[in-house]
Amino acid sequence: MANMKRSLGIGLWFMFLTLPLMVVRVNTINQEIEWRWSNMIWVGICAFAIAWLWQFSINRRANQRAHVAADAHPEVEKLSFAQRLADDPVLSKRVLLVAAAAAVVFPWLVSTGQNFYHVNVMVSALIFVVLGLGLNITVGLAGLLDLGYIAFFAVGAYTYALLSKNFDLGFWTCLPLGGLMGMLFGIVLGFPILRLRGDYLAIVTLGFASITKIVLENWDTVFGGAAGIANIPRPEFFGMALDGRQKSVYTYYIVLALVALTILVTNRLKNSRIGRAWMALREDEIACVAMGVDMARTKLSAYALGAFWAGLVGVIFAAHNNFINPDSFTFMDSAMILAMVVLGGMGSILGVIIAALALKLLPEYLRAFAEYRMLVFGGVMVLMMIFRPQGLINNMRRKYECDTVEGNHDGEK
Amino acid sequence: MMAKSNGKKLLEVSGLTMDFGGLRAVDSVGLDIFEGEIVALIGPNGAGKTTFFNCVTGIYEPTAGEVLIHPPGGTSKRINGMKPNSITTLGMARTFQNIRLFPAMTVLENVMIGRHCRTSTTILDAILSSRKAAREEKETIDKSYRLLEKVGLANEADEFSRNLSYGAQRRLEIARAMATDPFLLLLDEPAAGMNPQETHDLDELIVRIRKEDKLAILLIEHDMKLVMSISDRIYVMEYGKEIAQGTPREIKENPRVIEAYLGEEAHA
Structure with a gap:
């Protein structure tokens, strides 16, 4: 009342x-x-x-x-769907298979003839899925707030553009090089900011991204300035000539494979000695160091690995668009990727994927609502943060199997 | 005054001084710990006990003084100014006065972090899921679980550590520190905020750890009953200075200590 x-x-x-x-x-x-x-x-x-x-x-x-x-009993606590999924290997395997199959047949379902708009949209979305998963390592797992993540993406994209323009190197040679360059920049940025955390860290990374963009814009003899670099070759396919649609579909599969690889690698890292050290660093830096974890090495590895994926997918971005200029790497993009990690749930792979797809696909398909789409989008984000501040999927508990000598796993007490 | 002669010296601190700007928080304090000993460091609030701890464990770099450790079966080392993680790797582990667990990680994972410095799985091992990674992971899980059993938290292994009760969180901190395979355990007010029953259990746990794991223990504690019942030797600090050391009996009768704790009037 x-x-x-x-x-x-x-x-x-x-x-x-x-x-x-x-x-x-x-x-x-x-x-x-x-x-x-x-x-x-x-x-x-x-x-x-x-x-x-x-x-x-x-x-x-x-x-x-x-x-x-x-009711203080944790058993009564309602388990989320995601938690049940994680606890049940058979169910999760099935869901994964269905998702993988859907992703593989996707281009054949939506593209007919020369209409491959949906495939292109999906390629952009998947590029951001990889970016989201990469940033998830730095921000979600290791808790290092990075507002300039897009800079590493730019490093990858420009690596490919410049190498193919000046040295005529192919896509497949440049792909790992782009990743390594991203990693290198991650380490270069990581060193001076080892002692920083929280807000200070965010400001420095923001500055780093701005510097990158300004250098790209103003050093036009090397980077082509604001006009960018055009005519970047598409990924080659054993020397065969592909038409527009085939090229898009081909790129789609490359990104899809990269997404799968990213998921596999982050998942393994997350559940390893390294991933646990990252999480401990996120939770409490002093306790983490006092427990024998080398902070410098752990932080640098989180930066380097996060940047690696951005560099890698930057190469694909450049190849997919044929053209890059500094306007593709603005602060808005960094913020968008960060939003994916936060909305999805810090550290949650599934959550980040869902959030990345939603954040890229919704604005695209809401075009019908023209000027209202950003309004709706903003409103959804606000509501999300009020009602699920911990993100879409979070609070996942990993259970470990251990054989006990005494065999009293549920005995005693 | 002299310590028991039947052990090897593990930790040797002399003239340790720590200044914060113009404030001298610790003023040339010396302290020795021998094998298998339980040593208590007591003193009124603000005496500089925790600062002393932080200097020894590398959280702060002491302004002056010597901190030497002599690991059993290892070579002696001067550890002033070394990073905390290196000191932990050398075999000294600590807990915190204001509990510092990893709240969003499970109880078991908290302990597994302690194994970090005793394992060597690299990023590449983890990505390739190599045989070494799998073996180490299994060892880590088993060892950590064993430690949880020791402190009585095995049933809560899969629970988030933030959901544990206060006393259980303190015990988890001890298990986590033990996971680093230390020869010397430093406990910073392990009984703070515990009820009498929990304090009693803690008392038993500490004694058991010393016996079973052949550990030496240095503890800061305010609970005098606990300190007097389990310590072999006690050091007393006041205003950054060491004012007394000796066996519990000696400390109880030391006029300087009584004065520090009760004030002059009460003593007179």
Whole structure:
């Protein structure tokens, strides 16, 4: 009831607030003022409904919390779908197979004839999946806030563009080189900022990205300046000539393979000695060091590996677009990748993939709503952070198998 | 005053001084620990005990003084100014006064971090999932689980460490420190905030650890009952200075210590 009253108040308040905007209109042709009272009613109803829904969800969430706090037994805790998926190897294998099969047949389902728009959209989205997974190592696992991740992507892209332009090197030679260059820059950036953390780290990485962009823009004898570099060759396929659609499909499979590789590698790292050290570093730096983990080495490896994927996928980006210029590597892109990691759930591979696909595909397919799409997009992000601040998928618990000598895994106590 | 002569010296601190700007937090303190000993460091709040700990474990670099360790079966080393992780690798592990676990990791994973410096799986090993990586991983899990059994947390192995009770978190910190295979364990107020039952269990645990794992233990503690019952020797600090050392009995009767703890009036 209190909820109703409050919502009613909010509705009335909004009707009043939007009065000059929605109700009064000066008709300059007939020199008169129009009063559109029906608009006011609509505003009131909508504001009331949204306010009520808002209150309702907030209350429900508070109740849930109280409920969880009330029964302290973790067994009663409702397991999320993701947790069940992780706990059940058979189920997770099946889901993985279906997803992989869907990804493989995707280009044949959506592209007919010369229409390969959807394939191209998917290639861009998958590029960002790899970026998201790469940043997930640095930010999600090791907890090193990096606002300039896009710089490593630029390093990879320019590596390929310059090498193919100046030395006529092919795509497959440049792919690992791009990754290594990204890694190198990751280490170069990593050294001076070993002692920094949190906000300070974020500012330095932001500065690094700006420097990279400014260098690319202004050193035009080498990097082509703001005009960028054009005519970057597409990935070659055993010397065969491919038409437009085939090229896109081919690139799609390359990125898809890279996504699979990234998932495999990050997953293995995450569940290894290295990944645990990263997570410990994220949780508590001092305790981590006091437990014998070499901070410098751990931080540098997190930077280097995160940057490696950006460099690698940068090469594919350059090849896919045929053309690159500094405008493809703005702070907005860094922020977008960071948003993928945060929305997906820090450190969660599945979460980051879902978030990356959603963040890249939604704006693309919401084009029908034209100017409203960014509004909707922003609104969704705000709601997400209010109702699931921990990200889409988080709180995953990994269970370890261990054979005990005494065999009292569930004995005692 | 002299320590038991039946052991080898493990830790030798002399003239340790730590300045923070103009403030001298620790003023030329000396301390020795011998094999198999439980040594307590006590003193009123703000006496510089934790600063002393942090200097010895490498969190701070001491302004002056010598910190030498003599690992059993190893060569002696001067460790002032070494990084904390190197010191831990040499065989000295610690816990924290204000619990510093890794809250979003499971109990078992917390202990597994302790094994980090005793394993050597590289990034490449992990990516290729090599045989060495798999073997080490299994060893790490088994050893860590064994330690959880020792401190009585085996049933909570898969729980997030932040969900543990206060006393359990303290025990988990001890297990994590033990996972680094130390020869000397430094416990910073392990009984702080524990109820009498938990303190009693802790008492037993510490004694058991010393016996079973042949560890020497240095502990900072305010709980006098615990200190007096388990320590072989006690050092007392006040205002950064060492004011007394000796057996529990000697310390109890030392007028300087009584004064430091109770004030002059009470003593008179």
